[in-house]
Amino acid sequence: MREFQVTPWEVSGEVDYERLIERFGTSEIDEPLLRRIERLAGGLHLLLRRRIFYSHRSLDWILDEYERGNRFVLYTGRGPSGHTHLGHLMPWMLTRWLQEKFEAKLLFQLTDDEKFLFKQELSLEDTKRFAYENALDVVALGFEPDKTEIFLNTEYIKSQYRLALKVAKRTTFSTAKAVFGFGNDTNIGLIFFTCMQSAPCFLETERQGRAVPVLIPCAIDQDPHFRITRDAAPHLGYPKPALVHCKFFPSLAGGSKMSASSPESSIYTTDSPEEARRKIMNAFTGGQESVAMQRRLGGRPEVCSVYSYLSYIFEQDDARLEERQRACRAGELLCGECKQYLAERVLEFLEEHQRRRERARDRLEEFMVRD
Ligand code: TYM
Numbered sequence: 001m002r003e004f005q006v007t008p009w010e011v012s013g014e015v016d017y018e019r020l021i022e023r024f025g026t027s028e029i030d031e032p033l034l035r036r037i038e039r040l041a042g043g044l045h046l047l048l049r050r051r052i053f054y055s056h057r058s059l060d061w062i063l064d065e066y067e068r069g070n071r072f073v074l075y076t077g078r079g080p081s082g083h084t085h086l087g088h089l090m091p092w093m094l095t096r097w098l099q100e101k102f103e104a105k106l107l108f109q110l111t112d113d114e115k116f117l118f119k120q121e122l123s124l125e126d127t128k129r130f131a132y133e134n135a136l137d138v139v140a141l142g143f144e145p146d147k148t149e150i151f152l153n154t155e156y157i158k159s160q161y162r163l164a165l166k167v168a169k170r171t172t173f174s175t176a177k178a179v180f181g182f183g184n185d186t187n188i189g190l191i192f193f194t195c196m197q198s199a200p201c202f203l204e205t206e207r208q209g210r211a212v213p214v215l216i217p218c219a220i221d222q223d224p225h226f227r228i229t230r231d232a233a234p235h236l237g238y239p240k241p242a243l244v245h246c247k248f249f250p251s252l253a254g255g256s257k258m259s260a261s262s263p264e265s266s267i268y269t270t271d272s273p274e275e276a277r278r279k280i281m282n283a284f285t286g287g288q289e290s291v292a293m294q295r296r297l298g299g300r301p302e303v304c305s306v307y308s309y310l311s312y313i314f315e316q317d318d319a320r321l322e323e324r325q326r327a328c329r330a331g332e333l334l335c336g337e338c339k340q341y342l343a344e345r346v347l348e349f350l351e352e353h354q355r356r357r358e359r360a361r362d363r364l365e366e367f368m369v370r371d
Contacts, residue, residue: 026245045094052312056242062242073105073214074217076092078110080110081115091219099147110131111197112124112153113153115127133270145366151369157371171194171195179228197229198225201226211238216241221248253283267279267346273350314342
């Protein structure tokens with residue numbers, strides 16, 4: 001198998017998620033842990049049931065604390081380099097569910113600083129504009145205004161800077177190089193940036209003057225930042241943040257990760273129905289070269305981006321998903337039919353999301369914090 005790479009700024013190759021657990025030193029969300037979440041939450045979110053959220057750090061500790069009456073705070077975020085795509089919504093959907101089930105407060109960081117530093121072509125005005133656009137998608141998912149704080153780093157720096165500094169002092173350049181692969185040509189803003197992403201992990205503990213547990217839902221690419229945070233935490237007198245990691249929502253071109261840098265193979269929440277449908281109809285599938293071959297040999301759902309989409313969130317019914325897989329392998333189902341089916345599901349989702357997103361414009365200020 002080709003070597004793969006996963007960092008917050010680059011994902012390449014075919015990701016082997018089991019090996020990533022070993023490489024990063026995280027733990028699998030196993031059956032007993034799933035049962036425990038199910039018991040406490042009164043159910044399991046689809047993304048947990050389907051093992052899309054599959055890895056964690058210290059989730060058992062978060063649940064221990066919860067059972068002792070010490071509620072956790074949720075923390076997640078977005079680097080506003082463009083519009084939101086469906087992949088970004090995965091961690092936020094689980095976060096939304098966790099907020100409801102565990103009555104948890106959420107801190108949502110928009111790293112307009114990070115994307116300004118990382119993307120040559122983006123100005124601070126651009127990343128600010130995208131931050132406010134992305135915030136609409138967050139609000140559209142139904143977070144509770146009295147339990148949710150959304151902020152741009154450039155607009156909430158005073159509250160975070162002291163915490164970022166404390167992490168910076170504990171983190172050497174050689175650690176940052178080893179974790180992120182920085183070289184001599186990396187701008188120095190990016191070298192410091194990881195400390196900004198750490199800051200919200202400690203914010204609530206500072207505010208309340210007691211150890212407040214923090215749980216971070218994210219895709220596994222963000223884990224390297226929080227390894228640094230977790231190393232620093234005990235030295236600073238803060239609890240280590242816990243994490244739950246998801247796999248990447250795939251690219252429509254068949255790659256491991258839907259990526260904002262390839263617009264034709266990503267579906268954005270702002271796409272028109274025509275755009276979304278066109279992208280899906282052009283998607284990479286596990287089909288054979290001709291209808292006759294497909295009927296004879298069957299398709300390969302394991303490499304099919306359309307099947308992945310359905311199995312991540314767009315076919316919620318387990319029995320129907322199973323039947324689709326069987327019919328595909330048996331050559332009874334053709335790729336065109338499957339794409340049509342997916343397009344209908346995605347368009348339904350987009351229509352509803354876009355309605356909620358527009359309504360969010362008037363409510364955004366209920367969620368934003370600045371200092
Ligand atoms: P960003 O903007 O790259 O991604 C936002 C969130 O989406 C996750 N993600 C994905 N999840 C599933 N499938 C995909 N294809 C996919 N692509 C991205 C990311 O893991 C992330 O959770 N530096 C961060 C912003 C940030 C943050 C945080 C993220 C600030 N604080 C705390 C998570 C937790 C960033 O650029 O994310």
